[in-house]
Amino acid sequence: MNAPSVRSEAATVETLSAPLLRIVNLRKSYATPQGPLAVLRGVDLSLAAGETMALMGESGSGKSTLLHLVGALDDADAGEIILDGVSIARLPENARAALRREAIGVVFQQFNLIASLTVAENLAFQAQLAGRLDPQWQARLTHRLGLENLASRYPEQLSGGQQQRVAIGRALAVRPKLLLADEPTGNLDEATGDAVMDLTLDLVTETGCAFLMVTHSARLAARLSRRETLVAGALARS
Amino acid sequence: MKGKTLAGLLALLSTPAMAQGYGGLGSDAPGFDMPKPGTPIVFPKDHGAHPRFRTEWWYLTANLHSADRTAYGMQWTLFRFGLEPPRESQEGWEDRNVWMAHAAVTSATENLVAETRSRGGVGTVGVEAQPFKAYIDDWSFEALDPGFDKARVVARGPGFSYSLELTRGGPFVLQGDAGFSQKADTGQASHYYSQPFFSVEGALSLHGQEVKVAGKAWMDREWSSQTMAPDQKGWDWFSLHLANGEALMLFRFRGARDYVSGNWISADGSTALLGADDISLTPLSQTAIGEHNLPTRWRVQVKSRGFDIEISPLNPRSWMGANFSYWEGPISFSGSQSGEGYLELTGY
Amino acid sequence: MxxxxxxxxxxxxxxxxxxxxxxxxxxxxxxxxxxxxxxxxxxxxxxxxxxxxxxxFTGGGAQNIVSARGGLFPQELFVRLRRAGVKVSPALEGAARVDAKNIRLIGVEPVTLPAASTLAPLRENREARNILTGEGRSFAAPQTLRELHIAEGARIATERGFALPPVYAIDSAPPGAVIVDIGIAQKALDQPERLSRLVVAPEQRLDSAKLTEIAGNSLRLVEPDEENDLSRLTDSFHxxxxxxxxxxxxxxxxxxxxxxxxxxxxxxxxxxxxxxxxxxxxxxxxxxxxxxxxxxxxxxxxxxxxxxxxxxxxxxxxxxxxxxxxxxxxxxxxxxxxxxxxxxxxxxxxxxxxxxxxxxxxxxxxxxxxAARPIAWREAHHRYLRRQGAFGALALLGAALAYSTVDGLAMGFAVIALALLSAALLLPVALAAMLQIGESLAERPLAHWFFADGRQEIAGLSLALTALLLALATNIGVGGMVEGFRETFSGWLDQRLIAEIYYEAATPADAREIEAWAKEQREVAAILPVWRAKTRISNWPVEIIGMAAHETYSAHFSLLEGGAEAWRALHEEDAVLVSEQLVRRLKIGVGAMLDIPATRDLWRAKVVGIFPDYGNPKGQLRLDHARLVAHFPDASGVHYSLRAAPGDVAPLMEKMQNCFGPKLARLVDNAAIKKISTDIFERTFTVTTALDTLTLVVAAVALFASLLTLSNLRLAHIAPVWAVGVTRRRLAGLELLRMLLFSVGVALIAIPLGLFMTWSLVAVVNVAAFGWRLPILVFPLQWAEVFVVALVTALFAATIPALRLARSAPADFLKVFANER
Incomplete structure (x- = not known):
């Protein structure tokens, strides 16, 4: 498999020039009855296009929160997130939604799919929303993810692994700049999970997007090119 | 027939504050006429009603025997009560008289009674003087000829009915002093006459069985506005058919002091007023009926006539219904004479 | 534990x-x-x-005796019965007016009143004495005194000028009635020696044979358990x-x-x-x-x-x-x-x-x-739809069956109930079909999702939407009937009230006097006597009204059947016009011969026409005035109408009032009558309208509650769409739009359903209940109203949940993905 390594080399070169994603002093706290609870206390991070990173940490360390902020799913309190030159830390909702549609793909641990749409419709959903449906790319994704026979099924009829594959397909169908995953294999058994990881990494390399994954499995983290650990809301310097 | 008691109906007459005497008969009667001594009693006019007086009755009792010598008593009474002294032209429902009638048949074992009430003025009840006719609902007592020599009396009630023909055997008899009958020392009195000489023939129907009967009957007519003194509780009244066609009427009004009077009636209808000291009335035994104790056996004496008898009732329980508070029943007597008659006890 | x-x-x-x-x-x-x-x-x-x-009068199981033809009978019959040994107590009932209010005057005879009557307290000696002496007494329930604004001890004066004895309160008096001695009642009602009923003492049972033997055919025995007329007449209303x-x-x-x-x-x-x-x-x-x-x-x-x-x-x-x-x-x-x-x-x-x-x-x-899987709702949804469809079809079948087999009022309601039930069961199926069409037509992703996801809501909302459907359909159904009735009734009244002035004299003698006077007045174009009598046919009360031969009637009095020929026959032959409900009740038609119990005998007449008589629970016959006088000599001869030019009406009425004063018991013009009649019907429908509106409110609340129920479930469906990049505002808007769409769908079904209800109510229920039939009128404006109502209801119900969705924090959505369900 030569292409990936060439790719990653090229990616490294690009990193040195301008990172796709830059996070500066990111802060986020949640309101609780006992007062504001600081979850992120100044996180600095950058990610180049094509780079893959694993984000690790104890539960409650804020890794999911960080992912959400990067994915324009939520607002930051302070700090900067710059994605491809655009500051996205505190965007109005319309802009955030547009960003999510066009530039970012997200895969959660569960409930990714829209229950009332078929697999094929799910796959095309984000791309159609963004107005960037590419039938050929769509077909290729379907094939690569092994979903041809499941095209007219509904999510409730799929196994966990199948559902995650559809989720990934949907996220990548729009050719995002950045693919985010929050414990995507957390609900799957080891074998299925590994298979899903393989597919994901292959497709990430093929599309050349950046990949940021939250996980607490060191084994999975090892498969990605970088690892960062969050401890109590800030990156641990390793 | 269920209904209010005689006493209760009589209470209609009294003002609430002053129900005095038995059934209020001792209360004042403002606006009504009072009996006056010397008022002539004229027939046939006085057979009719006297609405200017407050109370009035047409009272018929009879001692009867069937073919097999079973003794019966019969009663037919029509009472009139004036609620208000009459004004001119009070016709129809404006009539202020309320009428009540009692009918009874008594045997040694039974006392069957019936009562009915009616309002005057509309034709359901009435008394005509000439020819005599007294009627209420389907009961009647009417003369069959203009001279009142013959009459028929008809009544019916639960379990009994009767239709009897009466034949008069003597003149109408004025009681008291030419029809003015005093009842108390304080002067309360009524106009009172009787017809003790009726002979009777007819039939009774008891529980569907017809019984032919014959015997004697006694008619009483009285009208007044205040019959008793306020302190008097009631009276005991006796009517006796004596031998050789004579008759005896006695009464005792019980009060602070008893007022006793009587009338010895000869066969030709002439009368002799009996004074209190001439008469002796002694209750001999009591019958208890409910809460009431009634003297139903008596010893009666009229000293001036050598008359000394003991009276016993045919049916000691001749109580007029469960709620009625008077006792009326046929009696027989023996002693210096023997015969039959009727006894009435009120106010016990 | x-x-x-x-x-x-x-x-x-x-x-x-x-x-x-x-x-x-x-x-x-x-x-x-x-x-x-x-x-x-x-x-x-x-x-x-x-x-x-x-x-x-029926307390204690007492039999009653009334006139065989309805109305009053001579007191002499009472005397005859008593003289024959039948223990009866007389009574006279009638209507009187006190200060423009109607009261029922009841005359009783306290001495003979049975102990079991509710008025038994009057038999008590003290009370009887009060009634029968001095000024006498009348009695009324405390509430009646309040309504008449009369204090105890006062003397109530009727409009005829009769002063009743001083009145006292008694709890057992029926509402709206004043009890007096029978003699007083006869005077107050001007019915000397007439009675309306006799109460037989409960201890004495009478049979009809004995009654006929004593009193002939003019009286009728009424058993105590016979439902009284009033109960029967009002049954349908209740x-x-x-x-x-x-x-x-x-x-x-x-x-x-x-x-x-x-x-x-x-x-x-x-x-x-x-x-x-x-x-x-x-x-x-x-x-x-x-x-x-x-x-x-x-x-x-x-x-x-x-x-x-x-x-x-x-x-x-x-x-x-x-x-x-x-x-x-x-x-x-x-x-x-x-x-x-x-x-x-x-x-x-x-x-x-x-x-x-x-x-x-x-x-x-x-x-x-x-399990952490999306609820397998599709499969359940399909099963649900199939079940609904099956039961719905069954209910529809039942409705058709009921229509063809059962009869009368029960059938009417059964058909309506089953039709509503089937509509309710089939509603989700219909909505699902609607969504299916939308889904297949929509190409854009959100639009497609909009329809596809709607299916998920149907099951959860179906009950509330059914409530809305029923409320809307009832709105149309009843509203249509009411509106139709209002229009028909108005037109019908206009036709009936052609004569300008209507008056009622105090006594027949006064009526003669007024008639003679009216003949002299140049303003009076025509004097039309409208005398009335009462009878009973097939044990149903019937009013008898005489009509003069005048173009007022032949030209304006509307007939459902029978034309000009009917009017000719009415005045020249022994003929009658019969009201719609009476015709239905007797199951006769034009041309049938009718035996009508008249005052002294049976009168045989031919039915030559049928007229509408909305709202009258009793039957009604109309005949030529002369024939009424001939066959019903005891007819009340005090009602008249006058024709006059519109400009002359007011001055003429004033003249009459001044001339005759108390001899005129009542004097109104047709505008006043129309207002009174219309008021009565408005009142009736106010009740149904109030209930209808409440039902609609209840439906809206049901919808709201259902939406709240669903909101949590919805989150699992909406969150993925949000995550993919759709704003919350957009999503909330779509939810709201979907609700509006549903309500439109409901409205679409409600309209034909409501029309069906109108038809059932008008053609089946009303006919069975009241005996008269309204024409079915459609009001397209009402349908537009219904759409608006449906939309407003949906808006009301869905706005808050939508707002909640729009304002929810991202954290709420994110919870879905993070195993915190």
Missing amino acids: RQTLFALAALLSHWRRHPANLAMLILGLAIATALWSGVQALNAQARKSYDSAAAV LNLTAFGLLAFLVGFFIVNASFGLAFEQRLPMVRTLRALGVSMRALVGALFCELVVLTSLAGGLGVVGGYLIAAALLPDVAASLEGLYGAKLSGQLALDASWWLSGLAMAGAGALLAVASGLSKALRLPLLS
Whole structure:
């Protein structure tokens, strides 16, 4: 498999020039009855296009929160997130939604799919929303993810692994700049999970997007090119 | 027939504050006429009603025997009560008289009674003087000829009915002093006459069985506005058919002091007023009926006539219904004479 | 036991955190109970009043004797009966007016009154004495005195100028009646020596043969258990009220179901936890049952109070309707009868139990650990649709069957009920079909999702949408009937009230006098006597009205059947015109010969025409005036109408008033009559309209409750779409739009359903209940109204949930993905 390594080399070169994603002093706290609870206390991070990173940490360390902020799913309190030159830390909702549609793909641990749409419709959903449906790319994704026979099924009829594959397909169908995953294999058994990881990494390399994954499995983290650990809301310097 | 008691109906007459005497008969009667001594009693006019007086009755009792010598008593009474002294032209429902009638048949074992009430003025009840006719609902007592020599009396009630023909055997008899009958020392009195000489023939129907009967009957007519003194509780009244066609009427009004009077009636209808000291009335035994104790056996004496008898009732329980508070029943007597008659006890 | 209490405590703690839901639950059940028990209270009140009115004479099981033809009979018959030994007590009843209010004057004879009569206190000696001496006494219920603004001891004066004896309060007097001595009554009503009935002493049983033997054919024996006329006449009115109450209850029941559903949905995790902790199934069910009892008692109790308030508020209108339509007098004080509030609580309990049953069964079948998969709702959804479709078709079949087999009022209501039921069952199927069409037409992703996802909501919203459907359909159905009636009635009244002036003389002698005077007046174009008599045909009361031969009638009096020929025959032959309801009741038609009991004999006449007589529960015959006088000499000869030029009406009426004063018992112009008649009907329909509106409100609340129930479930469906990049505002807007779409769908179905209801009400129910038929009129404007109402209802119900969605924090969505469901 030569292409990936060439790719990653090229990616490294690009990193040195301008990172796709830059996070500066990111802060986020949640309101609780006992007062504001600081979850992120100044996180600095950058990610180049094509780079893959694993984000690790104890539960409650804020890794999911960080992912959400990067994915324009939520607002930051302070700090900067710059994605491809655009500051996205505190965007109005319309802009955030547009960003999510066009530039970012997200895969959660569960409930990714829209229950009332078929697999094929799910796959095309984000791309159609963004107005960037590419039938050929769509077909290729379907094939690569092994979903041809499941095209007219509904999510409730799929196994966990199948559902995650559809989720990934949907996220990548729009050719995002950045693919985010929050414990995507957390609900799957080891074998299925590994298979899903393989597919994901292959497709990430093929599309050349950046990949940021939250996980607490060191084994999975090892498969990605970088690892960062969050401890109590800030990156641990390793 | 269920209904209010005689006493209760009589209470209609009294003002609430002053129900005095038995059934209020001792209360004042403002606006009504009072009996006056010397008022002539004229027939046939006085057979009719006297609405200017407050109370009035047409009272018929009879001692009867069937073919097999079973003794019966019969009663037919029509009472009139004036609620208000009459004004001119009070016709129809404006009539202020309320009428009540009692009918009874008594045997040694039974006392069957019936009562009915009616309002005057509309034709359901009435008394005509000439020819005599007294009627209420389907009961009647009417003369069959203009001279009142013959009459028929008809009544019916639960379990009994009767239709009897009466034949008069003597003149109408004025009681008291030419029809003015005093009842108390304080002067309360009524106009009172009787017809003790009726002979009777007819039939009774008891529980569907017809019984032919014959015997004697006694008619009483009285009208007044205040019959008793306020302190008097009631009276005991006796009517006796004596031998050789004579008759005896006695009464005792019980009060602070008893007022006793009587009338010895000869066969030709002439009368002799009996004074209190001439008469002796002694209750001999009591019958208890409910809460009431009634003297139903008596010893009666009229000293001036050598008359000394003991009276016993045919049916000691001749109580007029469960709620009625008077006792009326046929009696027989023996002693210096023997015969039959009727006894009435009120106010016990 | 301890387990149950513990579980109960846990369950109840839920309400502390969600007081709004608790309020909704209690409110829903309370409203439903209130509507049901309110209607029951009204019905019970009316029945009591009829019974109290009747019991005056039938107390103790006493037989009554009345005129065979209806109306009064000579006192002489009473005397004849008494002289024959029959223990009867006379009475005279009539209507009198006091200060423009109608009262029922009842004359009784206290000496002979049976002890079992409700007026027995008058037999008591003191009272009898008061009645029969001095000024005498009259009696009325305390409430009647209040209504007439008369103090005890005062003398009530009738419009005819008769002063009744001083009046005193007595509790057992029927409402709206004044009791006097019979002699007084005969004078006050100017009916010397006439009686309206005899009461037979209960101890004495009389049979018809004996009665005929003594009194001939002019009297009729009425057994005590024979339903009195009033009860029968008003039966249909009360049936209508009850049907409405039932409908209202059903709709309210939907709220309860939705609210309980919400409660269960929200407590699923808690229930799961309780079970996992070891609380047994029995304890859990016991706790749920306890909770149900507590809530139901609370809500039911509130509902009964609410019912009382509703009934008290509607009572004046109901009373006015009943009085106007049937002459029935209702006591204006609502009595707290055990029967209706017990039935209210029972219904509340039953309703809550039913609503809970489905929720309970779900809770019982809940697995201890839930799988982290989307609820397999599609399969369930399909099964659900199939089931609904099957039952719906069955109900439709039932409706068709009922129509062809059952007869009368029951059939009418059965058909309507089954049709509504089938519509309710088929509604989700119809909505699903609508969504299917949309889905196949939509190409854009969100649009496609909009329709596809709507399916998920159908099952959860179906009950509330059904409530809305029923409310809207009823709105159209009843509204259509009311509107149709209003228009028809107005037109009909215009035709009937051609004559300009109507008057009633105090006595027939006065009537003669006025007639003679009127002949001299140049303003009077025509004098038309409108004399009346009464009779009974086939044991049904019938009014008899005479008509003069005048173009007023031949040109304007509308006939349903029979044309110019009918008028000629009416005046030249022995002929009658018969009212629509009488024709229906007797099952005759034009050309039939009718034997009519007249004053002295039977009069045989031919039916030559049929006329509409809206709102009259009794039958009516119209005949030539001369023939009326000939065959019904005891007809009341005091009613007349006058023709005059419009400009002359007011001065003529004033002249009459000045000339005749008290000799004129009543004098009105046709505008006044029209207003009175219209008022009566407006009152009647106010009642139904009020209930209708309440039902709509209840439906809206049901919808709202259902949406709240669904909002949590919806989150799992909406979150992925949001994550993919759609704003919350957009999503909320789509939710709102979907609700509006549903309501439009409901409205579309409601309209034909409502039209069907109108048809059933007009052609079947009304005919069976009242005997007259309205033309079916359609009001397209109403349909537009219905759409608007539906949309507004949906807006009202869906706005808050949509706003909540729009304002929800991202964290709420993110929770879905993070295993915190």
